[in-house]
Amino acid sequence: MTGPRESVAAAIRRALLTPEPKAKLFAAREVARRWRLGRLAWRFDVxxxxxxxxxAEPELLPPHRMPKRGKGGSERGRIALWHALAHIEFVAIDLALDMAGRFGGEMGRGFVDDFLSVAADEAMHFALLDRKLRRLGSAYGKLPAHDGLWQAAHxxxxxxxxxxxxxxxxxEARGLDVTPTTRDRVRAHGDEDGARILQRILDDEIRHVRFGTKHFVARCETDGVNPPECWKNLVKTHFRGALKPPFNDSARSAAGLSREFYGGVASGANARLPHNS
Structure with a gap:
């Protein structure tokens, strides 16, 4: 009996370099399935x-050039909301794949297990959101989208x-803060199907943040550094944005992200973390 021929790294790279949305989501799910079944070799050779x-679509724009969504209850506003969410989940597929492929060799099999399962989840989320857009007479790519979502990965x-x-x-932790409000607003407009989609995404994102926190804490402990202090220093250096309350403390706690990490970072509505230029 011969062993698996293709490396996990090569399979992940191929999925990352798949541009068409439906093909990418299938590629991500297939990598996760083949890994789970032991059909990919533990090699990081690419x-x-x-x-x-x-x-080619959607057109990617900087935040200040993004058009206003309009009121949430209008057809235009609903489509813009679901399109923005679909773009976030589309990029999240690649974020999870890259996490597994770029760092899996140093972090171990459990790390790859977790982040390939995240990639499969994000692919499923994107499929749900694209289907939602199509029911509204639109589709992913029909509107412009935020161009900065890959910046943090790079x-x-x-x-x-x-x-x-x-x-x-x-x-992803920010999603835990804002998704419940979006879900409730969607439900208030009579869209129970949309509310169910957002609840599913919220439930999965708690697990995703838990994976990230678990591996971060383990790596810090291996390196002999204090996890909350290390996190604060890294965020100051690498995150070009603001950490704004209110925070969803219960969801963050369920994800293992205690207030010891973020409680003293943002003390007011406009608190901003310094960052390196």
Missing amino acids: AMPESPAWP ETRHDVRARLAVVPMVL
């Missing part, structure tokens, strides 16, 4: 790309602690 392949490509600190423990 490098991850500097950036993933994305489709800037932390040489440091697994920095990547974990910023992507799961800041960006």
Whole structure:
């Protein structure tokens, strides 16, 4: 009986370099499935790309050029909301794949297990959101999207602690804060199907933040550094944004992200972390 031929790194790289959205989500799910079934070799013999392949549409714009969504109850506002969420989940597929492929060799099999399962979840989330858009008469790519979502990955490509600190423990944790409000607003407009999608995403994102926090803390302990202090220093250096309350303390706690990490960082509504230029 012969062993698996393709390396896990090569399979991940191929998924990252798949531009078409539906093909990418299938590629991500297939990598996760093959890994789970033991059909990929534990080898990191190819490098991850500097950036993933994305489709020609949507047009990517800086935040200040993004059009206003309009009121949430209007058709235009609903489509803009679901499109923005779909883009976040589309980029999240690549964030999870890159995490596993770039750092898996140094972090171990459990790390790859966790982040390939995250990639499969994000692919499922994207499929749900794209289907939602199609029911509204639109589709992913029909509107412009935020161009900065890969920036955090690029800037932390040489440091697994920095990547974990910023992507799961800041960006995804922010989703834990804002998704319940969005879910409730969608439900108030009579969209129970949309509310169910957002609840599913919220439930999964708690697990994703838990994975990030678990591996961050373990790496800090291996390196002999204090996890909350290390996190604060890395976020100051690598996160170009604000940490704004209110925080969803219960969801963050369920994800293992205690107030010991973020409680003293943002003391007011406009608190901003310093960062290196």
